[in-house]
Amino acid sequence: MKFYRQLAPIKAMSFDLDDTLYDNRPVIARLTRDANAWLHLHHPISATQNEAWWQALKMQLAEQDNWLYSDVALWRHTTIYQGLLLLGYSAQQARQAADDLMAVVVELRSDFSVPTSTHQVLAELADKRPLVAITNGNVDVERIGLSDYFSLILRAGPNGHAKPHADMFTQAQQFLTLPREHILHVGDHLTTDVAGAKNNGFQACWINDQGLSVRHEKHASILPDVEIERLDELLQL
Incomplete structure (x- = not known):
């Protein structure tokens, strides 16, 4: 001390x-891996862009709306929604996919001792x-x-x-x-x-x-x- x-x-x-x-580091690493795997499995179009593309989009969205820095769940949902729109999904498809992914994220986020x-x-x-x-x-x-x-x-x-x-x-x-x-x-x-x-x-x-x-x-x-x-x-x- x-x-x-x-x-x-x-x-x-x-x-x-x-x-x-x-220690939250392994929790987030596992969450990121499993959430990405789920998204690529259920929405293969998401895998047509690499992690750097998704990260750049995430940061761009936060620059446009600083509030996202304060709400990590909304930030993730917005990133998935906007990314899938850019990749060709309709607004309804993108919103449903983002909603479904967040349900998976909620389960993974607190699954540790x-x-x-x-x-x-x-x-x-x-x-x-x-x-x-x-x-x-x-x-x-x-x-x-x-x-x-x-x-x-x-x-x-x-x-x-x-x-x-x-x-x-x-x-x-x-x-x-x-x-x-x-x-x-x-x-x-x-x-x-x-x-x-x-x-x-x-x-x-x-x-x-x-x-x-x-x-x-x-x-x-x-x-x-x-x-x-x-x-x-x-x-x-």
Whole structure:
């Protein structure tokens, strides 16, 4: 555990989910592989363009509508819909295909087990302080078994702009009715979590389980208050 500033008393905590409470990288890799396989099987025309074409379309759509950055489910649906239109589908065909794919994605997105150690840490913390989840992702928190630990769950899209925007940090503070400086936000990302928390008045805990250096990371614009390598180190606070 490394301290970069003296912590104010912690009266509540907010948590990022993906790559903070569990390793989300293999989940997304499997989701991408299986979702693409499903799309190519049921709509072979989608395979006439490579991954680079689909990625370029995805980024183009987000440049045209910045809101898509804050709603990953809508972004995926819009990309599939618009891509299939460009490849010759009618609007009805493209919309139905995108709807069907998203049903598959929803199943794959939350089909994993959270480590037992995460459950143990959250259970102990939730017994002492109110906890809030603030995520830019679209995982089903109830399905992965974490919903009971949180008093409030905020998701980018349905609950406002994605972190580091102020929307969800402000909603968390209003729900907790605590001064912002007494809320510790825990997350793995130096921009969305650390900078987002600090720029919105929260204290910030960076979970660095990849052995990185905050002073050499390109996404680091402000130091966290505290840095940990394992989630269970939070119990020392």
